[in-house]
Amino acid sequence: MQDGLARQRALPYLLLLVAAASFGGNWVAARLVNFEVAPFALSFWRWAIATALLVPFAIPQLRQDAPLIRRHFARLMLFGAVGAGGFTLLGYWGVSYTTAINATLLNSSLPLFVVPLSWLLLGLTVSGRQLVGLTLSLAGVVTIVSAGSLQTLAQLTLNPGDVLLLGAAFLWAIYTVTLRWRPPLRALSFLFTTLAAAAAISLPFYAWEMATGKTMTMTPTAVVTIGYLAIFPSIVAYLCWNEAVTALGPNVAGFFNPVIPVFGILFAVIFLGEPLRAYHLAGFVLVLGGVVLTSRR
Numbered sequence: 019m020q021d022g023l024a025r026q027r028a029l030p031y032l033l034l035l036v037a038a039a040s041f042g043g044n045w046v047a048a049r050l051v052n053f054e055v056a057p058f059a060l061s062f063w064r065w066a067i068a069t070a071l072l073v074p075f076a077i078p079q080l081r082q083d084a085p086l087i088r089r090h091f092a093r094l095m096l097f098g099a100v101g102a103g104g105f106t107l108l109g110y111w112g113v114s115y116t117t118a119i120n121a122t123l124l125n126s127s128l129p130l131f132v133v134p135l136s137w138l139l140l141g142l143t144v145s146g147r148q149l150v151g152l153t154l155s156l157a158g159v160v161t162i163v164s165a166g167s168l169q170t171l172a173q174l175t176l177n178p179g180d181v182l183l184l185g186a187a188f189l190w191a192i193y194t195v196t197l198r199w200r201p202p203l204r205a206l207s208f209l210f211t212t213l214a215a216a217a218a219i220s221l222p223f224y225a226w227e228m229a230t231g232k233t234m235t236m237t238p239t240a241v242v243t244i245g246y247l248a249i250f251p252s253i254v255a256y257l258c259w260n261e262a263v264t265a266l267g268p269n270v271a272g273f274f275n276p277v278i279p280v281f282g283i284l285f286a287v288i289f290l291g292e293p294l295r296a297y298h299l300a301g302f303v304l305v306l307g308g309v310v311l312t313s314r315r
Contacts, residue, residue: 030265033258034274040255042281045125047243047251048113054240056232057110062224063244065102065217068252072213076206083207090201094208097200098215101193102256106216107223109186115179124183126159126279131191132272139195144269151311155276158304162283166297195268197260209256273312280305 048060055063080087087094116124129152136142144152164170200208234240263271280302287294 030262033262034266034271035277037255037258037262038274038277039281040250040258041278043246043285044251044278045109045113046282046286047247048110051240051243052114054235054237055244056227056234057114058107058220058223058227059232059234060110060244060247061103061106062217062220064106064247064252065213065220067244067248069210069213069217071248072206072210072253076210079204079207080210083203086201086203087207087211090203093199093201094203094211095215095218097193097196097208098212099219100189102212102216102252103219105186105189105193107220108182108189112179112182112186116177116183124180124187126156126276127184127187128191128194128275129156129269129272131188132194132268135191135195136268136272140198140268142267142269148269148273148312151308152273152276153308154311155273155305155308158301158306158308159276159279160301161297161304162279162301164297166295166300191272194259194263194271197263197268200260200264205257205261208260209253212256213252270312274309276305277309 048057051060133144160171203211228234259271283298283301287298
């Protein structure tokens with residue numbers, strides 16, 4: 019009985035880790051095809067392909083939830099426009115103008131938006147232990163992205179791309195906090211409507227981008243990258259994130275966000291052959307310690 023209860027309590031945290039791992043390569047992948055796929059094209063095709071892949075799995079739930087979808091259509095479109103379409107439009111646009119170090123660091127700023135929004139909109143507060151854990155996690159991310167060098171940190175400057183990434187983080191924070199008010203749809207129905215709305219909101223930006231002369235070169239790398247973005251950061255990550263936020267609340271979920279750059283670094287080491295340094299390990303330890311503090315009951 020107790021073992022089953024412990025597993026039930028641990029499941030949302032496991033979902034957050036799966037989401038973090040799935041999100042981990044998002045910005046790395048966007049930078050990888052920056053010269054082959056324009057940012058708005060990348061956003062549109064990510065969501066359009068994810069929506070198409072989800073159709074055969076979501077149809078039974080969509081049929082059952084059809085009355086709810088019609089009743090809450092405007093709110094569902096808003097969830098998709100803010101938490102998926104707008105998030106990636108700003109994020110991919112920003113990544114094309116900034117450095118990988120800045121993108122990774124700014125991607126970890128989510129708790130700085132989630133905590134005040136949770137307090138303003140939901141009346142949620144955080145404990146002193148959670149604040150200490152957040153500080154540890156952010157310190158770990160800073161250690162990783164700065165290569166343990168204060169000089170690197172001192173040279174970081176904000177540019178228009180950084181501002182766009184901060185805007186993306188703010189939209190993601192709004193999505194995370196307002197999930198408390200998501201319509202009572204089944205998981206796949208809600209995800210499908212979110213993805214479809216994201217594709218719809220991305221389409222006019224994609225059309226404008228093509229009209230201005232920006233091209234999209236479908237190389238094997240671009241095809242694999244878009245496929246990865248459609249499956250893992252879109253379907254897998256959103257399913258896990260939505261369920262975990264519903265179970266744990268936005269603050270706890272937001273505190274897991276600094277884990278995402280850690281997975282990004284790990285993927286770079288494993289798949290790109292980048293070296294693993296001592297400062298990586300130090301950062302991992304700090305992030306892990308912060309996550310334990312923020313999630314421990």
